[in-house]
Amino acid sequence: MLSITKYAAIDIGSNAIRLLIANVIEQPGYPTLFRKNALVRVPIRLGEDVFINGEISEVNQGRMIDAMKAFRLLMNAHQVVKYRACATSAMRDASNGFAFAKAVKKETSIAIDIIDGVEEAAIIATTDLKTFIKEDRTYLYVDVGGGSTELTIYHMGKIVASKSFKIGTVRLLNDLVASEDWDLFKKWIVEHTLVYPHIDLIGSGGNINKVFKLSSKKPGKTLSFLYLTQLYKELNEMSYEERIVKLSLNPDRADVIIPAIRIYLQAMKTSKGKQIIVPKIGLSDGIIRRLYQVTS
Missing domain, CATH: 3.30.420.150 (Exopolyphosphatase. Domain 2)
Structure with a gap:
């Protein structure tokens, strides 16, 4: 019997943040299929704050929280069953990166994992790259x-x-x-x-x-x-x-x-x-x- 569930990924990069919602399609005897259902990109450009001033500005903190609230609503509307949010270089280097991640969770209930380059490469390696x-x-x-x-x-x-x-x-x-x-x-x-x-x-x-x-x-x-x-x-x-x-x-x-x-x-x-x-x-x-x- 065909089973379709929705998973979501949030990629918090230095130039933009992205929400990807995908259908995960399972059918006995066949390989699992991953089909993109929705993709939203918001160009907040956190890196311009961090790489110049060392921290995420209040303005972009506000924009980021607004975007993440919208992402939460979209995930709810799509009935997403599982999600993960990963932040890379900008939040990794920001002096207030971890504190801001806590603030995002408090405001939006979205937990952010700040990952290093090694884990980033390992995650990408699990895709259709092979x-x-x-x-x-x-x-x-x-x-x-x-x-x-x-x-x-x-x-x-x-x-x-x-x-x-x-x-x-x-x-x-x-x-x-x-x-x-x-x-x-x-x-x-x-x-x-x-x-x-x-x-x-x-x-x-x-x-x-x-x-x-x-x-x-x-x-x-x-x-x-x-x-x-x-x-x-x-x-x-x-x-x-x-x-x-x-x-x-x-x-x-x-x-x-x-x-x-x-x-x-x-x-x-x-x-x-x-x-x-x-x-x-x-x-x-x-x-x-x-x-x-x-x-x-």
């Missing part, structure tokens, strides 16, 4: 966020190395990434990819998903280093307003997309990878899978 990974190939997985970038090496279908770097789109926009940070980023990639003769990249995050959409390529196709380089040049030559009007980018995407491409290009150049796979998965998808694994 369907894109061939055991006879080596991959550098690059997940670019507003406050940090998570790098993971997959070899023979397994994770062999993983690290989080404080290089993100919001940090770059505010000139908060030092040359030493880039040096560590590149050094880690070289040290962990040098032994492999060929590297393919897998990219995740809202910006690379938007880049893939701009490319008009069919699902399953890859983006080349040459294409990303050319797009990076074209976007830099356009004004912020032109990116919004001509490319139909959201205002909160039109600025961060350029530093995001810069990060992906640096990862490709350093690893000598010539193409990047874009599976359109992320932390929210992994949270849903983890919830199912724990409760089933």
